[in-house]
Amino acid sequence: EAGVAQSPRYKIIEKRQSVAFWCNPISGHATLYWYQQILGQGPKLLIQFQNNGVVDDSQLPKDRFSAERLKGVDSTLKIQPAKLEDSAVYLCASSRSGLGDSPLHFGNGTRLTVT
Amino acid sequence: GESVGLHLPTLSVQEGDNSIINCAYSxxxxxxxxxxxxxxxxxxxxxxxxxxxxxxxxxxRVTVLLNKTVKHLSLQIAATQPGDSAVYFCAEKSRDSNYQLIWGAGTKLIIKP
Incomplete structure (x- = not known):
C-alpha cells in the first residue's frame, strides 16, 4: 500500500509571499488532515476533510490559510501571505474514517522556511 | 483543558536493552x-x-500497556536497536473531542552503542 504523498519536501519563501502544498492520501481513505508541526512539538491540526467536505477547520488561520479537497482525493493547502511564524513542517495525514479506532497515516511533510 | 503528556523528554538506552516510554493522560x-x-x-x-x-x-517487539485507573500509557520496545532512535509521541482520541488526536509533547529515545 502506497503511503501518503506530499510535495514539495522543502520550500523557502520570503514573508508576504504565497505558497502551496499538495497531498495525495492513501487510496480509499475518506478522511484527510493537514497539520502544522513546530520543531519538538506534537502536530497541531489545521483542517480535517471527510471526502470533500470540511469537518473541522477551527484552528485554521482563515485570514491567510486556505485548503481544498475538491474531488475528495488530493488536497492543497495554501498560505497567502506568509508570515515568519508560519515556518514549520506541514504534514498531511489520512485515515479510513474520522472515527475512534482509525489510525492516521502521515506523509513526510513539507518543511517551510519563511525569511 | 484535557491533555496528554509525557514524563521524560529524553530517554537514553543501551543497545539491546528494553526501552519503556511513559505517557500520562488526563x-x-x-x-x-x-x-x-x-x-x-x-x-x-x-x-x-x-x-x-x-x-x-x-x-x-513493541507492547503497549494501558492503566485506566491511573490514566497511564506506556510503550515498551524490546531489544532496542539503533533504528529505534526517534521521537515517540502518544496520542489519544475521545468522543467528546470529536475524535481529534490530542498529542503529547514527545520523548526522544537515544540508543547508546
Whole structure:
C-alpha cells in the first residue's frame, strides 16, 4: 500500500509571499488532515476533510490559510501571505474514517522556511 | 483543558536493552490511544494502538500497556536497536473531542552503542 504523498519536501519563501502544498492520501481513505508541526512539538491540526467536505477547520488561520479537497482525493493547502511564524513542517495525514479506532497515516511533510 | 503528556523528554538506552516510554493522560473519557514514532525529517509513523477496553496489546517487539485507573500509557520496545532512535509521541482520541488526536509533547529515545 502506497503511503501518503506530499510535495514539495522543502520550500523557502520570503514573508508576504504565497505558497502551496499538495497531498495525495492513501487510496480509499475518506478522511484527510493537514497539520502544522513546530520543531519538538506534537502536530497541531489545521483542517480535517471527510471526502470533500470540511469537518473541522477551527484552528485554521482563515485570514491567510486556505485548503481544498475538491474531488475528495488530493488536497492543497495554501498560505497567502506568509508570515515568519508560519515556518514549520506541514504534514498531511489520512485515515479510513474520522472515527475512534482509525489510525492516521502521515506523509513526510513539507518543511517551510519563511525569511 | 484535557491533555496528554509525557514524563521524560529524553530517554537514553543501551543497545539491546528494553526501552519503556511513559505517557500520562488526563481525559478519563479517552477511548483510543496511539503511539507514533517520528524519525528526523519524516512524518509520524504509526506503531501500535490500543482501545480503552484493553489493558495490553503486543506487536512486533513493541507492547503497549494501558492503566485506566491511573490514566497511564506506556510503550515498551524490546531489544532496542539503533533504528529505534526517534521521537515517540502518544496520542489519544475521545468522543467528546470529536475524535481529534490530542498529542503529547514527545520523548526522544537515544540508543547508546
Amino acid at each position: 481525559n478519563s473519557a479517552s477511548d483510543y490511544f496511539i503511539w507514533y514514532k517520528q524519525e528526523s525529517g519524516k512524518g509520524p509513523q504509526f506503531i501500535i494502538d490500543i482501545r480503552s477496553n484493553m489493558d495490553k496489546r503486543q506487536g512486533q
